[in-house]
Amino acid sequence: MNETPLFLGHFSLSQSLVTTWAMMAVLLAASWLLARQLGKPSSLGRVAAETVYTMMENAVRDVVPHSYVEVTPFIATLWIFLFTANLTGLIPGLHSPTADLSVTAALAVVVFLSVHWFAIRSLGLRAHLRHYLSPSPILLPFHLISEITRTLALAIRLFGNIMSLEMAALLVLLVAGFLVPVPLLMLHVVEALIQAYIFGVLALLYIGSGLESLEKQKSDQRNPS
Amino acid sequence: MTIDPLTFILEIVNFLVLLWLLKRFLYAPIRDAITLRQQTLNHGLQEAETRELEARDTIEAYRRHLDDWNAEKAGRHHELNQELAKERDAALARTRELAEAERLRLHSLLQQELDSEKQAARDLSGRTALAMTRLMLERLAGSELDQALLRMLIDDLGQLAEPELAALQTAAVNHQGRCLVASARPLGDARLYDLQSALSRLVGMEVSCTPTVEPQLLSGVRLTLGDRVLHANLGDELAFFERSMTGGN
Incomplete structure (x- = not known):
C-alpha cells in the first residue's frame, strides 16, 4: 500500500487509522440522524433501521438463541464497521482500512478476545477452560492451535480479499479506462458485503x-424431552 | 504486510469505542423502538383479544337473552292461546245464550202470532156462526116461536131459585107491581094475561105489565121488573153470545 503517514507529535498515524476515525465519525453522525428518525412512527429510516437490526x-x-441479546451488538458492529x-x-x-493487515489483525484479535469474554461471562472461567480438555485432554494442543489459526485466518482472509x-x-x-471498471466497482460492493458477512458470521x-x-444446557432445560 | 503496533492497538480501541457508541446511540434507540412497536402490537393484540372476549360474552349474553325471550314468547303465546280459548268459549256461550233467548223470543212471538191467528180464526168462525145463526133464527122467528119462548119463560119463572125469587119479589114491591114487557111482535092480550098471571103468582102481588115492541129481539120477550131483567128472546141471546165470543160483558 502506498501510504503517506500522518504525524501526531512523535507518533506517525497510518492512513487506515485516520480513515477509520473519519468512518467512525460518519457512522456516529448517521446514527444520530437515524435515531432522530426513530421518533417518527412510520418513517422510512425507522422502518429500514428496525428491519436491518431485526435481520441481524x-x-x-439462530446461532446463540439464549445469548443473542448480549452478542448482537458486537456482531452488528462488526458487520457495519467491515461493510463501511x-x-x-x-x-x-482512499483505501479500505480492511486492506491493512494491522486493521484486520486488530479485528481478529478483538474477535478472539470476544469469544473468551462472552464464554467466561456466561460460563465462568473454570467451565470455559474445561472445554479445552473435552472430550479428551489430549485434544488441548489442537484446541490451542485452532484458536491461533482461526484468528490468523480471519485476519489474513479479510486482508487478502480486500487488498486483492x-x-x-x-x-x-x-x-x-474509466467506463469498463463500473461492473468491477459493482463487484466491489458485493465483495465488500460478502466479506463483511463472512467475517461476522x-x-x-x-x-x-x-x-x-x-446453549445446549438452556435448550435442554427448555425442552426436557 | 507488516503490522503497525500503533495502528493495531488503536484499531482495537477504535472498534471498542465504535461498539460502545453504536450500542449507546444506535442499537439502544432501535431496540427501544422495536420494543415500543412490539408493546404497541401486543397491546393492540391484547385489546383485540379482550374485545373478542367481550364480543363473545356479549354474543353469549344476547343469546341467553334471546333464549329467555323465546321462552317468554312461548309462555306468552301459550297464555294468549289459553285466553283466546277462554274468550272463544265465553263468546260461544254468550252467543248460544243469545241464540237460545232469540229462539225463545221467536218461539214466543210465533206462539203469540199463532194464538192471535187462532183467536182471529175463532173470532171469525164465531162471527160466521153468529151470522149464520142469526140468519137461521131470523128465518125461524115467528108467532109459534114467540109462544114457545113465552111458555119457556113462564116455566122458568116457576123454577127460580129462592134468592132470585126473593130479589124478584123485592123488585115488584118496590115498583108496585109495574113491569115492562118487550117483544119482537105485538104480544096479544091472551099471552100478556098468561104472563101477568104467572108473575103475580110468583111474586104474590098483582103485577101490571106494559107491552112494547122491539123488532131487534127477533122472537120472544124481555121482562123488566125494576132492576131485574128477564131475557127470553133470540135478539138478547144472540147479543149475549156475541159479547161472550168477543170477550165483552
Whole structure:
C-alpha cells in the first residue's frame, strides 16, 4: 500500500487509522440522524433501521438463541464497521482500512478476545477452560492451535480479499479506462458485503462454539424431552 | 504486510469505542423502538383479544337473552292461546245464550202470532156462526116461536131459585107491581094475561105489565121488573153470545 503517514507529535498515524476515525465519525453522525428518525412512527429510516437490526438479530439468534441479546451488538458492529470499511475503497484517493493487515489483525484479535469474554461471562472461567480438555485432554494442543489459526485466518482472509480486490480494480482502471471498471466497482460492493458477512458470521460461529455448552444446557432445560 | 503496533492497538480501541457508541446511540434507540412497536402490537393484540372476549360474552349474553325471550314468547303465546280459548268459549256461550233467548223470543212471538191467528180464526168462525145463526133464527122467528119462548119463560119463572125469587119479589114491591114487557111482535092480550098471571103468582102481588115492541129481539120477550131483567128472546141471546165470543160483558 502506498501510504503517506500522518504525524501526531512523535507518533506517525497510518492512513487506515485516520480513515477509520473519519468512518467512525460518519457512522456516529448517521446514527444520530437515524435515531432522530426513530421518533417518527412510520418513517422510512425507522422502518429500514428496525428491519436491518431485526435481520441481524435473527441471524445471531439462530446461532446463540439464549445469548443473542448480549452478542448482537458486537456482531452488528462488526458487520457495519467491515461493510463501511470495505466500501471506503470506492472513494477516490482512499483505501479500505480492511486492506491493512494491522486493521484486520486488530479485528481478529478483538474477535478472539470476544469469544473468551462472552464464554467466561456466561460460563465462568473454570467451565470455559474445561472445554479445552473435552472430550479428551489430549485434544488441548489442537484446541490451542485452532484458536491461533482461526484468528490468523480471519485476519489474513479479510486482508487478502480486500487488498486483492483494490489492486484488481486499480489494474483494470489503469488498463481499460474509466467506463469498463463500473461492473468491477459493482463487484466491489458485493465483495465488500460478502466479506463483511463472512467475517461476522465466522466471529459469530466462534462465539457460538464458546457458548455451545451453555446453549445446549438452556435448550435442554427448555425442552426436557 | 507488516503490522503497525500503533495502528493495531488503536484499531482495537477504535472498534471498542465504535461498539460502545453504536450500542449507546444506535442499537439502544432501535431496540427501544422495536420494543415500543412490539408493546404497541401486543397491546393492540391484547385489546383485540379482550374485545373478542367481550364480543363473545356479549354474543353469549344476547343469546341467553334471546333464549329467555323465546321462552317468554312461548309462555306468552301459550297464555294468549289459553285466553283466546277462554274468550272463544265465553263468546260461544254468550252467543248460544243469545241464540237460545232469540229462539225463545221467536218461539214466543210465533206462539203469540199463532194464538192471535187462532183467536182471529175463532173470532171469525164465531162471527160466521153468529151470522149464520142469526140468519137461521131470523128465518125461524115467528108467532109459534114467540109462544114457545113465552111458555119457556113462564116455566122458568116457576123454577127460580129462592134468592132470585126473593130479589124478584123485592123488585115488584118496590115498583108496585109495574113491569115492562118487550117483544119482537105485538104480544096479544091472551099471552100478556098468561104472563101477568104467572108473575103475580110468583111474586104474590098483582103485577101490571106494559107491552112494547122491539123488532131487534127477533122472537120472544124481555121482562123488566125494576132492576131485574128477564131475557127470553133470540135478539138478547144472540147479543149475549156475541159479547161472550168477543170477550165483552
